[in-house]
Amino acid sequence: MYEKQGKITLLPHGRVQSSDASQNKLLSLLQLCGADYQRILDQSFSSMDRLVHYLSRIEDFRDTQTRAIVALTQTCPVNGCIIRTRQVLCEAFPVLQTALWIIFADPAVDPAFCASAERLGKFDNKLDESPVWEDPDGNRYLVLTPNTSDEEHMRIRARMLAAQNESRIQRREHASTAMKAVRSITFKP
Numbered sequence: 001m002y003e004k005q006g007k008i009t010l011l012p013h014g015r016v017q018s019s020d021a022s023q024n025k026l027l028s029l030l031q032l033c034g035a036d037y038q039r040i041l042d043q044s045f046s047s048m049d050r051l052v053h054y055l056s057r058i059e060d061f062r063d064t065q066t067r068a069i070v071a072l073t074q075t076c077p078v079n080g081c082i083i084r085t086r087q088v089l090c091e092a093f094p095v096l097q098t099a100l101w102i103i104f105a106d107p108a109v110d111p112a113f114c115a116s117a118e119r120l121g122k123f124d125n126k127l128d129e130s131p132v133w134e135d136p137d138g139n140r141y142l143v144l145t146p147n148t149s150d151e152e153h154m155r156i157r158a159r160m161l162a163a164q165n166e167s168r169i170q171r172r173e174h175a176s177t178a179m180k181a182v183r184s185i186t187f188k189p
Contacts (some may be wrong), residue, residue: 005044006036013074014044018108033158068099075113130154
C-alpha cells in the first residue's frame with residue numbers, strides 16, 4: 001500500500017500551457033514546497049462544477065486533517081482564474097482554506113499578469129523572487145515563475161505562507177466558537 005509522503009496537490013486549471021520545461025519547473029518547485037509527486041492532480045476539466053464533482057469523490061478533500069497545495073496555472077483574468085477559483089474551491093472544500101495557494105505566473109502564457117494582479121492586490125517582492133500576492137479579500141498566494149531560481153528562499157516563503165494560512169483559519173474558528181458561546185448565554189431578568 002502507498003504511504004502518503006507529502007501534501008496532496010491540485011492544479012485546478014490543469015498542466016502549464018506554455019512548455020514542458022515550464023511544467024517540469026513547476027513540478028520541481030511544488031516538490032520543494034512539500035507536494036507528494038504521486039498525489040498531484042493535474043487533470044483539466046471543462047468547468048469548475050465538473051472539477052468540484054470529481055474532487056468530492058476524493059477522501060483527502062473531505063478530511064479536515066489533509067494538508068494540501070493548490071497551484072493555479074492560468075492567471076488571466078486574475079479575477080476569474082485566481083480569485084474566483086479560490087472562492088469556489090474553498091466553499092466546496094473547507095480543508096483548502098488552509099492550503100498553500102500558489103500562482104504559477106508564466107510570462108510566455110500571460111505577459112500582463114503582474115500589471116493585472118497589481119490593479120487588484122499587492123505584491124511584497126519582485127516577480128522572480130517568490131513574492132506573496134495578496135488579493136482584495138486578504139487571501140495570500142505564493143507566486144512562482146519559470147525563472148524562480150532561489151529555491152531555498154522559495155521554500156522558506158512557502159512554509160511561512162502555509163503557517164500563516166493555518167494560523168489565520170484557527171483564529172477565525174476560535175472567534176466563531178467564542179461568538180457562539182456568547183450567543184448561547186441567556187440572561188434572565
